[in-house]
Amino acid sequence: MGIEVFVQQLINGLTLGSIYGLIAIGYTMVFGIIGMVNFAHGDVFMLSAFIALIGFLVLTTILGIGSVALALFIAMLVGMVLTSLWGWSLERLAYRPLRGSFRLAPLISAIGVSIFLSNFVQLAQGARNKPTPPMMQEVIPLFERNGYLVALSYKQLIIMLVTATLLTGFWYVVKKTSLGRAQRACEQDRKMAALVGIDVDRTIALTFVLGAALAAVAGTMYLLYYGVVNFADGFIPGVKAFTAAVLGGIGSLPGAVLGGLIIGLVETMWSAVFPIEYKDVASFCILAIVLTFMPSGILGRPEVEKV
Amino acid sequence: MTALLSIRGVEAAYGAIVALKGVDLEVNQGEIVTLIGSNGAGKSTLMMTIFGNPRARRGSIAFDGRDITALPTHEIARLRIAQSPEGRRIFPRMTVYENLQMGAELDGAAHFREDLERMLAIFPRLKERLHQRGGTMSGGEQQMLAIARALMARPRLLLLDEPSLGLAPLIAKQIFAVVADLNRREGMTVFLVEQNAYHALKLAHRGYVMVTGQITMSGTGAELLANPDVKAAYLEGGAH
Numbered sequence: 259m260g261i262e263v264f265v266q267q268l269i270n271g272l273t274l275g276s277i278y279g280l281i282a283i284g285y286t287m288v289f290g291i292i293g294m295v296n297f298a299h300g301d302v303f304m305l306s307a308f309i310a311l312i313g314f315l316v317l318t319t320i321l322g323i324g325s326v327a328l329a330l331f332i333a334m335l336v337g338m339v340l341t342s343l344w345g346w347s348l349e350r351l352a353y354r355p356l357r358g359s360f361r362l363a364p365l366i367s368a369i370g371v372s373i374f375l376s377n378f379v380q381l382a383q384g385a386r387n388k389p390t391p392p393m394m395q396e397v398i399p400l401f402e403r404n405g406y407l408v409a410l411s412y413k414q415l416i417i418m419l420v421t422a423t424l425l426t427g428f429w430y431v432v433k434k435t436s437l438g439r440a441q442r443a444c445e446q447d448r449k450m451a452a453l454v455g456i457d458v459d460r461t462i463a464l465t466f467v468l469g470a471a472l473a474a475v476a477g478t479m480y481l482l483y484y485g486v487v488n489f490a491d492g493f494i495p496g497v498k499a500f501t502a503a504v505l506g507g508i509g510s511l512p513g514a515v516l517g518g519l520i521i522g523l524v525e526t527m528w529s530a531v532f533p534i535e536y537k538d539v540a541s542f543c544i545l546a547i548v549l550t551f552m553p554s555g556i557l558g559r560p561e562v563e564k565v
Numbered sequence: 566m567t568a569l570l571s572i573r574g575v576e577a578a579y580g581a582i583v584a585l586k587g588v589d590l591e592v593n594q595g596e597i598v599t600l601i602g603s604n605g606a607g608k609s610t611l612m613m614t615i616f617g618n619p620r621a622r623r624g625s626i627a628f629d630g631r632d633i634t635a636l637p638t639h640e641i642a643r644l645r646i647a648q649s650p651e652g653r654r655i656f657p658r659m660t661v662y663e664n665l666q667m668g669a670e671l672d673g674a675a676h677f678r679e680d681l682e683r684m685l686a687i688f689p690r691l692k693e694r695l696h697q698r699g700g701t702m703s704g705g706e707q708q709m710l711a712i713a714r715a716l717m718a719r720p721r722l723l724l725l726d727e728p729s730l731g732l733a734p735l736i737a738k739q740i741f742a743v744v745a746d747l748n749r750r751e752g753m754t755v756f757l758v759e760q761n762a763y764h765a766l767k768l769a770h771r772g773y774v775m776v777t778g779q780i781t782m783s784g785t786g787a788e789l790l791a792n793p794d795v796k797a798a799y800l801e802g803g804a805h
């Protein structure tokens with residue numbers, strides 16, 4: 259692979275990796291705080307892409323908003339609010355009643371929710387791919403070599419900027435605010451957190467809300483990037499983001515972002531060398547290898563099986 | 566006068582294991598009250614049952630005249646009852662500073678700066694470790710941090726569960742001195758669980774003895790110290 263292809267795939271990989279990283283945070287936060295893999299998280303991502311699509315179409319065609327960026331931004335905010343509500347209700351109805359039950363119970367509940375959600379969207383929106391109108395086609399040419407133009411598209415730039423901004427804000431919340439501290443306290447010692455006056459149930463619910471809101475951003479970015487969404491799109495990107503979380507070290511926030519970027523890069527580099535039909539194989543292989551040989555991931559703590 | 570903390574006929578269990586079998590106990594405003602008893606007597610369970618975890622399945626617990634038996638744990642804490650629990654339970658991946666912030670959460674962080682200075686003056690060791698992760702500190706340092714974290718809440722009632730456990734005698738002494746000082750100078754009400762019965766009874770105004778989930782004796786610290794049964798069971802070789 260020439261340097262030009264490499265640089266182009268690097269840009270593509272980081273874009274894709276940003277999206278995976280945003281989804282992976284939701285997996286890792288929930289796992290960190292209640293020790294559960296929220297299998298329905300990928301479908302929340304898919305749902306938010308649909309909300310963004312519908313919101314975008316309503317805003318541009320019915321309400322006549324001319325600016326694509328503005329319409330997309332509003333659609334994203336609507337998606338964040340709706341998926342947050344969804345995340346909150348999900349925790350209340352499907353997971354909280356099962357806390358303290360046997361360990362697999364919430365997992366089974368999550369798989370049920372996941373099946374429900376993708377089937378609901380399939381019924382409501384149909385099984386075929388839903389495209390957006392073409393938008394933001396502009397690219398910034400970087401350099402040309404051997405007749406190959408390396409370029410950064412506006413979409414990619416936006417996706418990386420939005421992700422970076424959001425992660426900075428999110429990092430600040432987790433590190434510096436009392437909500438973030440409460441969240442980390444619950445993750446480290448729930449019983450003690452209650453003794454210092456933290457409402458543990460509320461903190462767990464907020465964790466779901468935060469994860470869902472980030473997934474909504476990821477869903478909107480996905481829609482922007484690929485211009486198409488399908489009811490089954492919760493599954494593959496969901497598993498990849500889960501792989502990212504495991505690779506980075508499940509429970510670790512920087513790990514989720516790092517894992518996301520690595521998975522994004524592996525996927526694009528792999529597609530540049532091997533037939534593109536096999537691109538998903540790479541991620542799944544990584545998941546299997548990591549789970550077998552380094553279950554605590556790159557930045558994870560070895561004692562993560564404590565729960 | 567009603568007691569600040571009043572425990573009446575409290576029973577608590579872990580599944581089939583009944584750990585408290587009808588406990589009556591009172592702590593008055595401004596007192597240091599100690600609860601002694603051998604390992605497994607139910608002392609820590611009582612400390613946690615005050616916070617509703619495990620919840621009393623019979624009997625009642627009142628704080629400042631208000632029934633708190635069925636209140637959620639965090640709401641009990643918000644009445645300004647703070648605990649340095651068994652095993653210290655420092656948030657291991659938070660710094661000393663952040664652990665103290667967690668303690669101050671109850672106080673709405675209103676007096677954080679001032680209280681932080683005060684804690685660092687009482688426990689100068691914590692000052693050197695301020696930005697170290699709690700989990701990497703020694704047992705004695707963690708104990709100091711657990712007490713400081715509880716004090717950051719400006720508690721109306723301070724619960725200490727075996728603050729001297731596993732500490733070098735000199736550090737244990739230092740910690741008892743801090744407790745005595747807080748009580749004398751600020752009128753802090755303290756409920757202290759100890760296996761180190763000699764020091765605890767010396768320090769306390771009143772004491773209770775617990776055996777397998779029941780209170781078997783109570784009296785002033787001096788009375789219990791002089792009691793031959795207490796001497797035989799809890800003080801053999803313990804005094805120094």
Ligand SMILES: Nc1ncnc2c1ncn2[C@@H]1O[C@H](COP(=O)(O)OP(=O)(O)O)[C@@H](O)[C@H]1O
Nearest residue numbers: 579582584602603604605606607608609610611
């Ligand atoms: N989490 C728990 N689950 C089951 N049994 C427990 C638990 N904690 C304590 N116990 C039991 O309850 C009894 C009282 O324990 P504890 O309150 O820790 O005693 P102490 O603090 O006086 O040493 C013991 O028999 C102990 O084995």
Ligand SMILES: [Mg+2]
Nearest residue numbers: 608609610651
């Ligand atoms: Mg104990």
